Amino acid sequence: xxxxxxxxxxxxxxxxxxxxxxxxxxxxxxxxxxxxxxxxxxxxxxxxxxxxxxxxxxxxxxxxxxxxxxxxxxxxxxxxxxxxxxxxxxxxxxxxxxxxxxx
Amino acid sequence: xxxxxxxxxxxxxxxxxxxxxxxxxxxxxxxxxxxxxxxxxxxxxxxxxxxxxxxxxxxxxxxxxxxxxxxxxxxxxxxxxxxxxxxxxxxxxxxxxxxxxxxxxxxxxxxxxxxxxxxxxxxxxxxxxxxxxxxxxxxxxxxxxxxxxxxxxxxxxxxxxxxxxxxxxxxxxxxxxxxxxxxxxxxxxxxxxxxxxxxxxxxxxxxxxxxxxxxxxxxxxxxxxxxxxxxxxxxxxxxxxxxxxxxxxxxxxxxxxxxxxxxxxxxxxxxxxxxxxxxxxxxxxxxxxxxxxxxxxxxxxxxxxxxxxxxxxxxxxxxxxxxxxxxxxxxxxxxxxxxxxxxxxxxxxxxxxxxxxxxxxxxxxxxxxxxxxxxxxxx
Numbered sequence: 001x002x003x004x005x006x007x008x009x010x011x012x013x014x015x016x017x018x019x020x021x022x023x024x025x026x027x028x029x030x031x032x033x034x035x036x037x038x039x040x041x042x043x044x045x046x047x048x049x050x051x052x053x054x055x056x057x058x059x060x061x062x063x064x065x066x067x068x069x070x071x072x073x074x075x076x077x078x079x080x081x082x083x084x085x086x087x088x089x090x091x092x093x094x095x096x097x098x099x100x101x102x103x
Numbered sequence: 104x105x106x107x108x109x110x111x112x113x114x115x116x117x118x119x120x121x122x123x124x125x126x127x128x129x130x131x132x133x134x135x136x137x138x139x140x141x142x143x144x145x146x147x148x149x150x151x152x153x154x155x156x157x158x159x160x161x162x163x164x165x166x167x168x169x170x171x172x173x174x175x176x177x178x179x180x181x182x183x184x185x186x187x188x189x190x191x192x193x194x195x196x197x198x199x200x201x202x203x204x205x206x207x208x209x210x211x212x213x214x215x216x217x218x219x220x221x222x223x224x225x226x227x228x229x230x231x232x233x234x235x236x237x238x239x240x241x242x243x244x245x246x247x248x249x250x251x252x253x254x255x256x257x258x259x260x261x262x263x264x265x266x267x268x269x270x271x272x273x274x275x276x277x278x279x280x281x282x283x284x285x286x287x288x289x290x291x292x293x294x295x296x297x298x299x300x301x302x303x304x305x306x307x308x309x310x311x312x313x314x315x316x317x318x319x320x321x322x323x324x325x326x327x328x329x330x331x332x333x334x335x336x337x338x339x340x341x342x343x344x345x346x347x348x349x350x351x352x353x354x355x356x357x358x359x360x361x362x363x364x365x366x367x368x369x370x371x372x373x374x375x376x377x378x379x380x381x382x383x384x385x386x387x388x389x390x391x392x393x394x395x396x397x398x399x400x401x402x403x404x405x406x407x408x409x410x411x412x413x414x415x416x417x418x419x420x421x422x423x424x425x426x427x428x429x430x431x432x433x434x435x436x437x438x439x440x441x442x443x444x445x446x447x448x449x450x451x452x453x454x455x456x457x458x459x460x461x462x463x464x465x466x467x468x469x470x471x472x473x474x475x476x477x478x479x480x481x482x
Contacts, residue, residue, distance in 0.1 A: 006215045006222065008335045036207050044207075048337065050117055051404040055334050056472030063110050076109050084475035085273075093335065096221040 001094060003033065007048050009097070012082060012090040015058055020081040023049050024071035042072070049080065057086035111465070118465045121405030124398040125414035131395035133421025137429050138387040142185055145381050151184065151371040152177035175246050180366050182242035187353030188372065190234065192389025193396070194350050197343045200397065208339055215336045216344060225332030226341055230348035233325035235357065240317025247311030251298030256315030258291040258419045263323025265409035272330055276409040277467045283460035284413030290452025291419035297445050326412050330403040338400040346396070407471045410460060420446075420453045 002013040007030060014029065015021060027045045031037060036045065052058050062079040066072060082090070142148060152173040153163035166173070173181075201208045215222055237257070244253035261284050268274040276284075292299075333341050361368045375381045395418070402411035423446055426435035436442045 004214065006211060006218065006336045006340075008337075009218075009221070034207070034210070040205065041207060044205075050113075051333075054117060054469075054471055055404055056470045056474040057334065059470070059474055059476060060110075063106050065106055065109055076106075076113050078110075085472060086474075089334065093221050097218060098220075 001097070004100070005097060007034070007045065008052055009090075009093055011049065011052055012057060012086055012093070015080060015082040016087060016090055020061055020079055023078045023080060024066070026080070027071070039072075049078075052086075053078075053080060057083060057089055059083050114469050115465045117405055118468045121402050121411070121468075122414060122461060124402040125406065125411045126417070128395050128398040128402065128411075128415045129417035129421050131391045131398065132415070132418035133423075133425050135388065135391035135395060136422035137425050138384045138391065140426065140430070142381070142384050142388065143181075145375075145378075145384070147371060147374050147378060147381055148181055148185070149173075151367070152181050154367055154371070155180055178246045179239075179242060180361055180368070182239065182246070183353070183357050183361060184368055184372060184375075186234070186238050186242070187350075187358050188375065188385055189388045189392055190346060190350040190353050192385045193346050193393040194343075194389075195386075196389045196393035197346060197397075200393070201339065201343060204339060208337075211337060212340050212343060215340050222332050222336045222341075223344060225328050226345040227348050229325045229329045229332070229345045230352060232321045232328060233345070234349035234352055237318045237321025237325065240314045240319075240321055243314025244311050244318060245314075247308045247314060249298070249302035251295040252302050252307075252311065252315060253318065254295045254419060254422075255292050255299050257318040257322060258295075258416050259288055259319050260322035260326075261288055261409065261412035261416050263320055264326040264412040267324065267327035268330060268408035271327055272408065273473065274330075274407045274409065274471045275467075275473060276407060277463065279463050279467075280407075280410050280413070280460055283456045283463075284409055286456030286459065287413050287416055287453050288456075290449045290454075290456060291416055292449070293452060294419055294423060294446050294449035296449075297439075297441050323412070326399075326403065326408045329400055330408045333400065333404050338404065339397065342396050342400045345400075346393070404471075406468060410468075413460060414457065417453055417457065420450050424450075 002009040010030065010033070011026070014026060023046060026049065027042055030045050031042060036042075049058070053060060058080045060078050061081050064077050066075050066077050071077060149163050149167060150160060153159070153166070155177040156174050158166065172178070201212075237260075241253050241257050244256055265276060265281065265284055269276060329341060329345065358368050358372075376385065399411065399415055402415070405411075423435055432438070432443070436446055
């Protein structure tokens with residue numbers, strides 16, 4: 001439902017569906033969906049995740065260091081899950097978004 | 104580095120970026136007062152006000168030489184025209200900014216504009232609160248009471264923003280951060296205290312007080328409303344939409360309304376942008392105000408509305424310092440020793456308030472809201 005809508009809408013929906021996800025997988029999924037392949041956009045989308053986590057809509061479950069460089073060498077890999085207030089916000093968004101294709 | 108250390112360092116970095124953004128907001132807002140003060144001294148702006156008061160060029164010169172002021176009607180019309188031009192030049196600055204950030208920002212903007220009910224309505228409300236309400240209110244307070252009263256009314260806005268962010272957005276703010284915000288607000292107001300006392304003694308006016316209230320509530324509400332929108336969209340996209348809407352409010356409603364009232368707004372808008380020096384000042388207004396707002400909006404999701412607005416209101420002290428640098432002590436605060444003393448006391452209080460906030464442990468800023476997770480786990 002939130003495909004091709006603002007990134008933060010989609011972040012909440014993915015984490016609601018997947019229950020929990022590492023930032024590396026979530027960012028790659030978003031890069032694929034939105035056609036934002038470069039490392040610059042990877043970092044931009046990762047910063048969106050940091051903002052959503054700071055707002056309390058998603059929370060950190062686990063963390064590890066990317067020693068192999070599978071995402072970004074020596075960066076912090078974080079596993080996120082949606083929080084109860086994040087679920088409330090997602091439900092609020094679902095009730096407000098216009099159906100795709102409607103003008 | 105251990106994972107926990109890295110985790111803490113990442114949070115610290117995020118909070119540091121948030122405070123840096125808020126501090127840059129104060130600096131840009133303070134610098135904005137330099138072209139913001141100069142613009143009122145250009146001939147074209149005086150001639151515009153004179154034209155509304157039915158004065159020719161010689162009569163305008165005579166009025167200024169006698170140290171008299173234009174009518175409040177002429178002053179407010181000029182304020183609307185300058186603010187409308189300011190908004191348009193901010194939009195030009197954002198066009199360059201978003202181009203620098205990459206084309207994906209424009210795609211995200213399109214996606215966000217489409218979601219009127221879910222996010223764009225907050226920016227529309229922000230544009231009304233921060234534009235016609237706060238900026239015009241500030242000018243009304245300036246015109247009908249005085250510059251110090253207008254500054255004090257606007258500088259108290261974090262109190263409204265902090266209250267709303269707690270009650271409406273549910274953002275947590277520690278006692279320490281709250282104390283820091285209050286000390287900065289008191290310090291900023293102290294800078295203007297003596298001038299404020301003089302202005303109020305010479306008699307206030309109801310419309311001036313309403314203007315002050317518009318500025319106080321306008322910027323306070325805008326912060327909270329914008330933060331609600333930024334929960335679901337990107338700050339760069341949010342601020343561009345907010346200023347796009349404000350530009351439309353001025354150029355589709357307010358300025359055409361003045362034209363209908365037979366004020367020569369379009370003629371003087373053209374004269375202003377075709378004069379290279381005035382144009383340069385407008386570009387400076389757009390760049391400084393534009394980036395003060397970008398950094399203001401970027402600070403909210405990182406450190407919360409209360410902290411962002413508290414540090415942001417350091418613009419009061421920054422404005423005075425930049426004006427002293429550009430036009431000298433006498434021009435900026437006057438030669439009276441009491442004014443200079445109040446500036447020093449106010450600046451010292453602002454520094455104390457800022458340090459109280461900067462030295463707060465980052466674990467209290469780790470998450471800006473109560474996520475509801477602990478309650479769910481207990482049940």
